[in-house]
Amino acid sequence: xxxxxxxxxxxxxxxxxxxxxxxxxxxxxxxxxxxxxxxxxxxxxxxxxxxxxxxxxxxxxxxxxxxxxxxxxxxxxxxxxxxxxxxxxxxxxxxxxxxxxxxxxxxxxxxxxxxxxxxxxxxxxxxxxxxxxxxxxxxxxxxxxxxxxxxxxxxxxxxxxxxxxxxxxxxxxxxxxxxxxxxxxxxxxxxxxxxxxxxxxxxxxxxxxxxxxxxxxxxxxxxxxxxxxxxxxxxxxxxxxxxxxxxxxxxxxxxxxxxxxxxxxxxxxxxxxxxxxxxxxxxxxxxxxxxxxxxxxxxxxxxxxxxxxxxxxxxxxxxxxxxxxxxxxxxxxxxxxxxxxxxxxxxxxxxxxxxxxxxxxxxxxxxxxxxxxxxxxxxxxxxxxxxxxxxxxxxxxxxxxxxxxx
Amino acid sequence: xxxxxxxxxxxxxxxxxxxxxxxxxxxxxxxxxxxxxxxxxxxxxxxxxxxxxxxxxxxxxxxxxxxxxxxxxxxxxxxxxxxxxxxxxxxxxxxxxxxxxxxxxxxxxxxxxxxxxxxxxxxxxxxxxxxxxxxxxxxxxxxxxxxxxxxxxxxxxxxxxxxxxxxxxxxxxxxxxxxxxxxxxxxxxxxxxxxxxxxxxxxxxxxxxxxxxxxxxxxxxxxxxxxxxxxxxxxxxxxxxx
Numbered sequence: 018x019x020x021x022x023x024x025x026x027x028x029x030x031x032x033x034x035x036x037x038x039x040x041x042x043x044x045x046x047x048x049x050x051x052x053x054x055x056x057x058x059x060x061x062x063x064x065x066x067x068x069x070x071x072x073x074x075x076x077x078x079x080x081x082x083x084x085x086x087x088x089x090x091x092x093x094x095x096x097x098x099x100x101x102x103x104x105x106x107x108x109x110x111x112x113x114x115x116x117x118x119x120x121x122x123x124x125x126x127x128x129x130x131x132x133x134x135x136x137x138x139x140x141x142x143x144x145x146x147x148x149x150x151x152x153x154x155x156x157x158x159x160x161x162x163x164x165x166x167x168x169x170x171x172x173x174x175x176x177x178x179x180x181x182x183x184x185x186x187x188x189x190x191x192x193x194x195x196x197x198x199x200x201x202x203x204x205x206x207x208x209x210x211x212x213x214x215x216x217x218x219x220x221x222x223x224x225x226x227x228x229x230x231x232x233x234x235x236x237x238x239x240x241x242x243x244x245x246x247x248x249x250x251x252x253x254x255x256x257x258x259x260x261x262x263x264x265x266x267x268x269x270x271x272x273x274x275x276x277x278x279x280x281x282x283x284x285x286x287x288x289x290x291x292x293x294x295x296x297x298x299x300x301x302x303x304x305x306x307x308x309x310x311x312x313x314x315x316x317x318x319x320x321x322x323x324x325x326x327x328x329x330x331x332x333x334x335x336x337x338x339x340x341x342x343x344x345x346x347x348x349x350x351x352x353x354x355x356x357x358x359x360x361x362x363x364x365x366x367x368x369x370x371x372x373x374x375x376x377x378x379x380x381x382x383x384x385x386x387x388x389x390x391x392x393x394x395x396x397x398x399x400x401x402x403x404x405x406x407x408x409x410x411x412x413x414x415x416x417x418x419x420x421x422x423x
Numbered sequence: 424x425x426x427x428x429x430x431x432x433x434x435x436x437x438x439x440x441x442x443x444x445x446x447x448x449x450x451x452x453x454x455x456x457x458x459x460x461x462x463x464x465x466x467x468x469x470x471x472x473x474x475x476x477x478x479x480x481x482x483x484x485x486x487x488x489x490x491x492x493x494x495x496x497x498x499x500x501x502x503x504x505x506x507x508x509x510x511x512x513x514x515x516x517x518x519x520x521x522x523x524x525x526x527x528x529x530x531x532x533x534x535x536x537x538x539x540x541x542x543x544x545x546x547x548x549x550x551x552x553x554x555x556x557x558x559x560x561x562x563x564x565x566x567x568x569x570x571x572x573x574x575x576x577x578x579x580x581x582x583x584x585x586x587x588x589x590x591x592x593x594x595x596x597x598x599x600x601x602x603x604x605x606x607x608x609x610x611x612x613x614x615x616x617x618x619x620x621x622x623x624x625x626x627x628x629x630x631x632x633x634x635x636x637x638x639x640x641x642x643x644x645x646x647x648x649x650x651x652x653x654x655x656x657x658x659x660x661x662x663x664x665x
Binding site: 022025029329330332333334335336337338339340341342343415416417420 | 506521585
């Protein structure tokens with residue numbers, strides 16, 4: 018009964034009801050979009066962590082200083098393959114260490130060609146990076162020791178060269194050298210620097226050293242970086258320290274001599290990023306909640322105006338037999354109806370806004386059911402909270418005064 | 424049978440230090456089926472008396488008995504129910520809900536019916552009931568018109584239909600013709616007279632003597648007291664306003 022009275026009262030004042038709802042609509046939509054953007058950013062960081070591989074450290078060769086001019090990371094050829102094996106052998110926290118030699122070059126298949134990253138690696142690389150094949154196989158021992166001309170390619174390279182056809186067993190040319198494609202990697206996505214990690218051709222480390230980057234080779238067994246994965250549950254800080262110590266020992270660095278390598282705990286960096294994005298998500302939601310609160314105050318404002326404006330109506334209702342609590346529930350139901358309808362429309366607008374953000378700004382978004390439930394629940398609570406005071410005011414009116422009100 | 428019986432009814436208002444006696448020891452009875460006019464200058468206490476017998480307000484002291492129910496000690500919820508069951512109100516400003524159809528306006532009191540057969544009605548039955556009342560006041564063709572689409576006289580007839588919808592024992596009209604021209608006033612008063620002739624008790628509060636002339640009894644208030652209570656000479660014809 019009260020619902021139909023309330024709906025009728027709202028219908029009678031369509032414009033005002035609409036404007037009041039607008040506050041809630043915008044508030045709810047803002048909460049939904051902001052939570053979607055916030056959790057989208059969080060999801061992207063999580064994805065990057067997953068893409069990177071868990072518990073991962075990367076060891077880069079250090080810089081070299083020639084006549085006072087300091088080069089960048091990797092200019093010094095300080096890391097060797099044996100460093101990786103030593104780390105794996107001697108530090109108990111380490112699950113696997115994978116030496117890699119990185120470069121780039123033109124890849125040719127048939128009459129199409131593509132410039133991609135070329136990585137010389139060992140089978141450990143795939144374990145360190147949690148990277149699985151979707152077809153084909155990994156390198157065999159004979160191919161590793163015998164510098165076999167076999168390649169495992171990433172999704173981007175496969176798409177650019179082969180389109181939809183199966184790349185496995187095809188012959189490609191890497192810097193002019195023919196290689197047989199033996200495997201296709203699963204999609205890895207963007208790295209945290211925004212690099213396409215799937216734009217890659219992986220060949221055995223020995224092959225890379227002897228047949229591809231050979232001319233540039235300096236020290237025997239040099240590698241450009243080593244991917245190190247610590248065991249699950251191991252203390253990464255401690256593992257990191259041990260790796261550093263071992264490397265300094267192996268490179269005969271003593272006292273205050275600076276490291277001739279750099280060791281980065283990427284997982285840790287990403288975790289810090291994840292924490293930051295979480296804070297941002299909370300902040301966004303908080304700001305949006307403020308607009309929802311303002312919308313709620315808008316409801317209270319309009320309901321107060323409405324109570325004053327409809328004083329005679331209230332007087333009449335009381336005169337013809339309405340009890341105080343009939344009036345209370347009528348105005349309360351009006352406020353709740355406004356905020357609930359506003360909430361539902363806000364969800365639709367929020368969904369649309371989220372879609373627009375994803376389409377136009379190309380931000381990662383994630384529309385969560387929880388945020389929708391939260392926003393609607395919150396708007397209903399706002400209806401009750403901000404509707405109660407005006408409704409109370411209406412219900413406490415005396416019929417004579419209300420009827421006489423001009 | 425006695426419908427209204429007041430016994431030493433007193434209503435005082437405190438205005439600062441002063442105490443105003445809006446009603447000062449009023450004792451009177453109104454029988455079922457009477458047509459009573461309550462007259463007096465403004466401030467005479469006639470409106471306060473109407474609020475009192477309309478159960479819109481409680482006396483400061485004294486007692487009031489409406490159709491066998493002692494009103495003086497009722498809670499506001501009980502008063503609301505009592506008004507709903509027994510009294511139909513007609514106001515000077517009609518007090519119809521704006522942008523709401525005539526039939527919905529008339530059906531309004533039925534929404535608040537809590538006891539008796541009227542409380543059991545479905546929505547359709549309520550509208551059917553309201554429709555009958557509108558037909559009774561001659562507005563059977565105007566069910567869906569909103570107040571803005573009706574003339575003043577028609578609006579007051581909608582209000583009368585609304586007063587009738589709960590099958591009350593008493594119609595209380597507060598200056599029912601105050602906002603109407605003399606021709607429509609005559610129509611409205613004729614309608615009230617007709618209702619009285621069908622057995623309805625009607626009490627009209629007015630300061631116009633020609634409106635009071637429709638009644639069969641006139642009670643005159645001054646300074647919160649009844650100074651005159653006498654039967655009217657029968658008006659020979661309805662429409663005797665001119």
